[in-house]
Amino acid sequence: MVGQNPVFIPGPTNIPDRLRQAMSLQTADHRAPDFVDLLGPLLEDLKGIFKTGTGRVITFPASGTGGWEAAITNTLSPGDTVLVARYGMFSHRWIDMCRRHGLDVEVLDRPWGSGAPADLFAERLAADRARTIKAVLVTHNETATGVRSDVAAVRRAIDGADHPALLLVDCVSSLASMDFQMDAWGVDIAVTGSQKGFMLPTGMAIVGVSDKAMAAIPSARCPRCFFDFRDMVAANDEGGYPYTPPLPLLHGLRASVAMLGEEGLEAVFARHFRIAEGIRRAIAAWGMTLVAHSPDLYSDTVSAIHVPPGFDSNTLTDHAYHTYGVSYGIGLGPLDGKVFRIGHLGSMTDVMALSGVATLEMAMADLGYPITLGAGVAAAQDYYRATVTIPKQKAA
Numbered sequence: 001m002v003g004q005n006p007v008f009i010p011g012p013t014n015i016p017d018r019l020r021q022a023m024s025l026q027t028a029d030h031r032a033p034d035f036v037d038l039l040g041p042l043l044e045d046l047k048g049i050f051k052t053g054t055g056r057v058i059t060f061p062a063s064g065t066g067g068w069e070a071a072i073t074n075t076l077s078p079g080d081t082v083l084v085a086r087y088g089m090f091s092h093r094w095i096d097m098c099r100r101h102g103l104d105v106e107v108l109d110r111p112w113g114s115g116a117p118a119d120l121f122a123e124r125l126a127a128d129r130a131r132t133i134k135a136v137l138v139t140h141n142e143t144a145t146g147v148r149s150d151v152a153a154v155r156r157a158i159d160g161a162d163h164p165a166l167l168l169v170d171c172v173s174s175l176a177s178m179d180f181q182m183d184a185w186g187v188d189i190a191v192t193g194s195q196k197g198f199m200l201p202t203g204m205a206i207v208g209v210s211d212k213a214m215a216a217i218p219s220a221r222c223p224r225c226f227f228d229f230r231d232m233v234a235a236n237d238e239g240g241y242p243y244t245p246p247l248p249l250l251h252g253l254r255a256s257v258a259m260l261g262e263e264g265l266e267a268v269f270a271r272h273f274r275i276a277e278g279i280r281r282a283i284a285a286w287g288m289t290l291v292a293h294s295p296d297l298y299s300d301t302v303s304a305i306h307v308p309p310g311f312d313s314n315t316l317t318d319h320a321y322h323t324y325g326v327s328y329g330i331g332l333g334p335l336d337g338k339v340f341r342i343g344h345l346g347s348m349t350d351v352m353a354l355s356g357v358a359t360l361e362m363a364m365a366d367l368g369y370p371i372t373l374g375a376g377v378a379a380a381q382d383y384y385r386a387t388v389t390i391p392k393q394k395a396a
């Protein structure tokens with residue numbers, strides 16, 4: 001029965017029944033006309049999720065990491081300078097990938113728990129008179145620390161320096177859960193995956209691409225083949241895929257976009273905020289603190305929480321898993337053993353969030369944490385009761 005429990009890891013996320021059903025298909029011919037009917041409208045509707053009118057959306061059978069690779073290899077050449085701040089495991093891993101592709105990565109190391117430093121980017125870009133920096137890379141929501149960065153501020157930093165660098169953004173754990181505005185923020189490439197806000201299994205990289213990024217392709221010399229935007233765009237424009245498409249995932253994505261549309265994107269964001277805020281109240285009631293340094297940085301999709309001195313966060317997550325059959329995120333990199341994470345994105349309701357808080361309390365009480373059973377649950381309940389609106393959510 002533990003298989004019925006929700007997961008509280010920040011991806012892959014819980015899959016609603018409706019999406020599981022949408023993916024349960026007999027094999028179909030991806031060269032038949034009905035594939036054209038599936039793909040074209042889907043790619044068009046995805047633009048609404050990225051909030052882009054002028055860009056286009058490209059999908060690959062891959063995880064989010066494949067989307068990172070597509071973003072850099074289609075627009076950059078070995079030896080190009082890119083500017084990135086490192087403030088968590090995901091920004092770190094994208095930096096590592098850039099280095100392995102021969103890019104010259106200028107890293108601004110920032111404390112974990114802080115966000116993208118738009119002010120430092122502005123200084124560095126203004127000083128780059130020779131315009132050697134070809135791209136600025138930003139992780140919108142750093143899943144390791146539960147920090148959301150201000151991408152619009154990074155765009156202002158680039159524009160303030162009148163700098164032509166591309167803005168490449170990882171929105172893997174934010175898109176379709178927290179507000180993301182590709183056009184308004186001047187994002188050139190936005191990378192996500194199917195297994196977070198879209199509530200699907202892992203297996204698709206979903207990438208928003210601006211005209212400016214498309215224009216950079218011919219001069220970009222990073223080797224690429226599977227991830228070449230040009231092959232995908234040419235095939236998509238004919239209603240097809242350059243190789244065999246992940247058909248069940250595309251049907252799942254069709255249904256996911258429909259679900260997000262029915263709830264309304266802004267309502268989806270509001271739901272994520274409410275659920276996250278209730279969990280933050282619970283964390284405060286436990287007397288524990290977030291890794292994120294200040295409220296303006298709080299992520300509405302994942303909370304990273306310090307355990308009290310003398311406790312090991314891995315013991316807590318192991319205990320919750322083995323005793324109660326519930327998964328929470330572990331601390332990554334330097335946060336290993338010191339931090340655990342609650343993923344609260346995607347298919348998530350008050351009821352689910354309360355079960356996650358309550359189960360953590362049991363696990364913490366078992367391990368002698370200085371908490372009172374029910375304190376966090378009560379804090380979350382108070383907040384949810386005070387802010388609930390009669391749900392028009394149907395059984396989904």
Ligand SMILES: *Cc1c(COP(=O)(O)O)cnc(C)c1O
Nearest residue numbers: 063064065090141143172173193
């Ligand atoms: C999950 C995640 C990724 C991508 O991970 P994959 O396992 O390759 O899908 C990248 N960046 C962030 C911020 C993430 O949360």
